[in-house]
Amino acid sequence: MPGPVQAAGGRQQPVAPAVPGADGRFGRFGGRMMPEALMAALDELTTAWREAMADPAFTGEFERMLHEYAGVPSLLYDATKLSEHAGARILLKREDLNHTGAHKIRNVLGQALLTKRMGKTRVIAETGAGQHGVASATAAAYLGLDCVVYMGEVDTERQALNVARMHLLGAEVVAVRSGSRTLKDAINEAIRDWVSTVDHTAYLFGTAAGPHPFPSMVRDFCRGIGDEARAQCLELTGSLPDAAVACVGGGSNAIGLFTAFVGDESVQLVGCEAGGDGVDTMRHAATIYAHEFGVLHGARTFVLQDEDGQTRESHSISAGLDYPGVGPEHAYLAESGRASYRPVSDTEAMDAFALLSRTEGIIPAIESAHAVAGALQLAEEQPGSTILVNLSGRGDKDMGTAVEWFGLGETAPDDDAGAPPA
Amino acid sequence: MSTRDAFAAARAEGRAALVGYLPAGFPDVPGAVEAMRTMVEHGCDVIEVGLPYSDPVMDGPTIQAAAQQALDGGVRTADVVRTVEAVAATGVPTVVMTYWNPVERYGVDRFARDLANAGGAGLITPDLVPDEADGWVAAADEHGLDKVFLVAPSSTRARLARTTGACRGFVYATAVMGVTGARESSSDLAGPLVARVREVSDLPVGVGLGVSDGRQAAEVASFADGVIVGSAFVRRLLDAGADRAAGLAALADLTRDLADGVRRG
Numbered sequence: 258m259p260g261p262v263q264a265a266g267g268r269q270q271p272v273a274p275a276v277p278g279a280d281g282r283f284g285r286f287g288g289r290m291m292p293e294a295l296m297a298a299l300d301e302l303t304t305a306w307r308e309a310m311a312d313p314a315f316t317g318e319f320e321r322m323l324h325e326y327a328g329v330p331s332l333l334y335d336a337t338k339l340s341e342h343a344g345a346r347i348l349l350k351r352e353d354l355n356h357t358g359a360h361k362i363r364n365v366l367g368q369a370l371l372t373k374r375m376g377k378t379r380v381i382a383e384t385g386a387g388q389h390g391v392a393s394a395t396a397a398a399y400l401g402l403d404c405v406v407y408m409g410e411v412d413t414e415r416q417a418l419n420v421a422r423m424h425l426l427g428a429e430v431v432a433v434r435s436g437s438r439t440l441k442d443a444i445n446e447a448i449r450d451w452v453s454t455v456d457h458t459a460y461l462f463g464t465a466a467g468p469h470p471f472p473s474m475v476r477d478f479c480r481g482i483g484d485e486a487r488a489q490c491l492e493l494t495g496s497l498p499d500a501a502v503a504c505v506g507g508g509s510n511a512i513g514l515f516t517a518f519v520g521d522e523s524v525q526l527v528g529c530e531a532g533g534d535g536v537d538t539m540r541h542a543a544t545i546y547a548h549e550f551g552v553l554h555g556a557r558t559f560v561l562q563d564e565d566g567q568t569r570e571s572h573s574i575s576a577g578l579d580y581p582g583v584g585p586e587h588a589y590l591a592e593s594g595r596a597s598y599r600p601v602s603d604t605e606a607m608d609a610f611a612l613l614s615r616t617e618g619i620i621p622a623i624e625s626a627h628a629v630a631g632a633l634q635l636a637e638e639q640p641g642s643t644i645l646v647n648l649s650g651r652g653d654k655d656m657g658t659a660v661e662w663f664g665l666g667e668t669a670p671d672d673d674a675g676a677p678p679a
Numbered sequence: 680m681s682t683r684d685a686f687a688a689a690r691a692e693g694r695a696a697l698v699g700y701l702p703a704g705f706p707d708v709p710g711a712v713e714a715m716r717t718m719v720e721h722g723c724d725v726i727e728v729g730l731p732y733s734d735p736v737m738d739g740p741t742i743q744a745a746a747q748q749a750l751d752g753g754v755r756t757a758d759v760v761r762t763v764e765a766v767a768a769t770g771v772p773t774v775v776m777t778y779w780n781p782v783e784r785y786g787v788d789r790f791a792r793d794l795a796n797a798g799g800a801g802l803i804t805p806d807l808v809p810d811e812a813d814g815w816v817a818a819a820d821e822h823g824l825d826k827v828f829l830v831a832p833s834s835t836r837a838r839l840a841r842t843t844g845a846c847r848g849f850v851y852a853t854a855v856m857g858v859t860g861a862r863e864s865s866s867d868l869a870g871p872l873v874a875r876v877r878e879v880s881d882l883p884v885g886v887g888l889g890v891s892d893g894r895q896a897a898e899v900a901s902f903a904d905g906v907i908v909g910s911a912f913v914r915r916l917l918d919a920g921a922d923r924a925a926g927l928a929a930l931a932d933l934t935r936d937l938a939d940g941v942r943r944g
Contacts, residue, residue: 280810288810288811289808289810289811290779290806290807290811291736291806291808292736292737292805292806292829292831293808293828293829293830293831293833293834293838293842293853294829294831294832294833294834294853294856295833296808296831296833296834296838297831297833297834297835297838298833300835435740435743435747436733436734436743436747441734442734445734445735445736448736449736449737449739449857449858452736452737452856452857452858453855453856453857453858454856455833455856456856550783551780551783551784552778552779552780552783552806553734553780554734554736555806560780562780562784564784565755565756565781565784565785566732566756566780566781566782566783566784566785567732567733567750567781568733568734568780
């Protein structure tokens with residue numbers, strides 16, 4: 258039954274990672290590479306977040322909202338038909354069934370509730386394809402906050418429906434025309450806004466990246482994914498999974514899944530990055546694979562960059578993974594060897610997208626299809642194992658891409674002229 | 680030569696120092712050198728050479744546009760070092776203003792060494808606070824370079840003490856809570872910030888963000904040791920477009936106006 262989940266065996270309370278330290282560093286990653294003007298606000302936010310997480314009134318309200326409003330805890334689904342195809346038992350954590358259709362509602366509800374607690378009245382957010390923007394606008398509408406979403410001009414054109422959703426929810430959408438006019442430039446513009454408005458505005462950062470405390474705070478708001486899935490898996494199968502798999506752009510859904518299992522040495526943690534056209538081309542977003550240390554958006558981490566340290570444009574068929582940086586904790590987990598990361602190409606992801614749709618009747622977000630593809634690879638490498646996959650979002654938003662990729666929407670050649678489309 | 684010497688020389692004349700900024704490679708590498716020399720010739724006491732960066736979160740639209748033009752023109756980090764060398768040869772202290780990743784990528788020690796060899800005075804680091812700057816502090820100390828960190832109206836007293844304690848040369852006080860760009864009216868946050876800096880530091884204080892003409896320069900010069908101007912210079916070159924001579928003439932006019940302002944303050 259739904260409700261707060263209790264582990265059926267094993268440890269009752271999964272161990273939290275020992276990082277970051279008070280300075281927000283995960284080994285050589287993380288920290289605060291930000292203008293001095295924001296340091297006081299980041300300190301204030303860190304204090305408020307720590308106090309809130311220790312206050313049962315806050316955590317209780319957060320859980321109530323997640324449960325009553327967002328549909329959490331999400332199901333753990335035993336995907337028997339996909340498993341049969343794959344040759345391993347695949348369990349899907351159904352974050353696609355949450356309100357607004359992805360894990361992201363957890364993060365925005367947490368941050369928006371913290372904003373209210375801090376007495377601020379306005380939130381800003383960046384968005385790529387529009388998912389975090391829609392989630393932020395939703396949380397702002399639900400909690401009565403003003404909301405401004407920064408979105409690259411290129412993305413506002415590609416994702417006009419999400420712009421309309423945000424407008425309907427009462428948010429203002431600003432089309433960002435600087436730089437490459439995509440997600441990274443939307444983040445730049447949101448930071449510029451925040452430097453000017455920090456006394457009354459909170460920045461709802463969309464992923465587990467950025468300056469301290471965002472990587473840890475976003476992790477904490479998303480870690481229910483793994484905590485629930487761990488308990489659900491124990492209840493369903495009587496043991497822990499052999500592997501936990503998630504897609505990684507900035508890395509919020511993956512860190513939300515991994516955190517519960519970091520202390521479980523038997524559980525492999527596998528992140529799937531966007532391999533785009535292939536990691537041997539320049540057109541990918543596999544930041545950890547590329548392994549170039551640098552600074553982006555407030556943290557030391559791996560960054561896609563040129564010889565002079567200028568950020569390179571990333572590429573992925575999935576807008577949610579199309580980011581040239583990665584959360585510092587993932588960089589740390591990769592370097593320490595606790596988690597492994599592998600690139601999944603556009604083609605592999607779209608094959609998995611189609612396979613899950615056909616075998617299980619579940620259309621995943623293309624982001625999440627990268628994780629499914631990674632799980633299929635693992636199944637081949639380790640037949641008979643149990644693989645937990647975070648199905649981080651649903652695919653309704655991706656139908657335009659799917660239509661184009663698969664050439665969908667045409668009726669079969671032998672259909673009558675008046676028949677409904679197949 | 681440290682920027683501190685330029686501030687001391689200005690103080691000896693009973694005035695504030697004028698610090699002028701332009702990005703390297705804008706409108707192109709030789710064009711930027713010529714523009715900065717023009718600014719020196721007409722009264723800038725310190726030159727800030729901007730290192731164009733793909734993600735300049737502290738810059739408003741004017742400097743973003745110039746940096747983008749420089750990057751589109753193919754400017755490289757090595758060009759920035761060469762620009763410093765050409766400008767420092769005029770005799771004014773020349774510092775680089777840079778976001779941190781390009782320095783990290785070039786190699787912090789290598790950058791410090793090459794900058795020092797080029798005659799550069801040091802670095803201004805808008806997205807590097809002393810808390811994160813161990814490597815840079817060590818390299819700067821080894822090569823005798825100025826370390827100019829920023830303070831802001833939101834900085835607590837403890838942070839002001841820590842940040843100014845890590846500075847050498849001067850302290851860069853941001854006059855407003857916001858990004859670079861010319862503003863019509865002067866900030867009422869700058870004066871109190873400078874006063875708070877003086878409680879914890881003996882270093883000269885330069886005030887930047889928003890100063891665009893001689894009148895504003897005079898106002899700032901009445902309470903600060905230096906007046907820092909960037910976007911207004913960039914704007915003159917952007918407005919002149921392909922007419923390089925007109926751009927340089929406009930830069931000269933603005934520099935004279937500002938130089939007059941820092942003497943009235």
